[in-house]
Amino acid sequence: MSVRVRRIYDPPExxxxxxxxxxxxxxxxxxxxxxxxxxxxxxxxxxxELRKWYHAGEGSYEEFRRRYEAELDAPEAAELLDGLRKSVREGRVTLLTASRAPERSQAAVLAELLKRTR
Structure with a gap:
């Protein structure tokens, strides 16, 4: 049971x-x-809107994280997040992103949330 973040361009392992x-x-x-x-x-x-705001350099990663976590409270996102939590309990989950800085992306935010709520 673990979660990790990788770039989508890296070969699968x-x-x-x-x-x-x-x-x-x-x-x-x-x-x-x-x-x-x-x-x-x-x-x-x-x-x-949030993606464009963040990539335009208008705000900090911390503000992006706060806004993104608020979006994850919406019913559809919350349901999908719960499904991902179940997958993490069942085995390894690798979150993939094209971001050049995955440690400062939505993948990192999700990984942190999933690790906190196992």
Missing amino acids: ADDGLRVLVDRLWPRGLAKDEAHIDEWPKGLTPST
Whole structure:
């Protein structure tokens, strides 16, 4: 039972477990059959507005995290998050993102939440 964050562009590893893409947009230059993802819960990703705000450099990671956690309280996102928590209890989950800084992305926020609530 563990959760980790990796870049979608890194080759899959045998111990990845359930591979979940947590980006709203499909990663550039990556063919779908090369991604080896198991799930792509778009309802769990940051809203387009929040994503654009953060990538425009208008706010800090801490503010992004706070706003994203608030979005995760919405019914659809909360239900998807609960499903992901169940998957983590059943085995390893690898959260995938195209972000160049995965440690400061929505994947890191999700990983932190999942580790806190196992």
